[in-house]
Amino acid sequence: MKNKNISFMTQAAMIAAxxxxxTYVFAPFSFGEVQVRISEALTILPVFTPAAIPGLFIGCLIGNILGGAILPDIIFGSIATLIGAFFTWKLREKSPYLAPIPxxxxNILIVPFVLRYGYGxxxxIPFMMCTVGIGEIISCAVLGMVLYFALxxxxxxLFAQ
Incomplete structure (x- = not known):
């Protein structure tokens, strides 16, 4: 049991890192109204391990802090990633092609409101839903599925516990 907990925490920490x-390396296009956050490709990882759920949440939280995001973005952007990761994990046995949807x-439902009311x-909002959605489709669906098939x-x- 102890080794399983250590494995879980190690995986979560590595995913967060x-x-x-x-997020930091690709910061110029990880933030803003039009964003393609390359790190969001990792939201496919809950298909392989539940450790990805806290790992993605903590990674997004720290990434937003280091990226200079404002408090509402740090909180609600990270919650969007947490929600997405959790429901990706819930869909893991259905079809890998459904995994990028959550x-x-x-992000389409949360981030535009942060952009409007947090950043002004x-x-x-419908336009920002489209721009955020396009970026998320590129990150989660395209890059995420490339990552899925690679892993x-x-x-x-890799994800043995």
Whole structure:
């Protein structure tokens, strides 16, 4: 039992660290009305391990802090990632093609309101839902599925608990 807990925490910490690094390295297009957050490709990882749920949440939280986000963005952006990761995990046995949908939807529904009411972006919320959605589709659906198929073969070894 102790080794399983250590494995879970190690996986979560590694996922968080990778999320933070990707967010920070690609910061110029990880934030704003039009964003393609490369680190959001990692939201596919709950398909392989539940440790990805806290890992993605903590990674997003730290990434937003280091990226200079305001408090509402730190809180609600991280909650969007948490919601997306949790529901990706819930869909893990249905179809891998459904896995990117929860983080896309969570971010489409939350991030535009943060942009409007937190940052004062004057663009219409439906427009920002489209721009955030396009970025999330690129990150979660396209890059996430590339990551899924790259890891699928090695998942039992990489995510063993």
């Amino acid at each position: 990778i999320y933070v690094v990707l 983080p896309i939807v969570a 972006v004057a663009l219409p 699928k073969k090695y998942a039992k070894t």
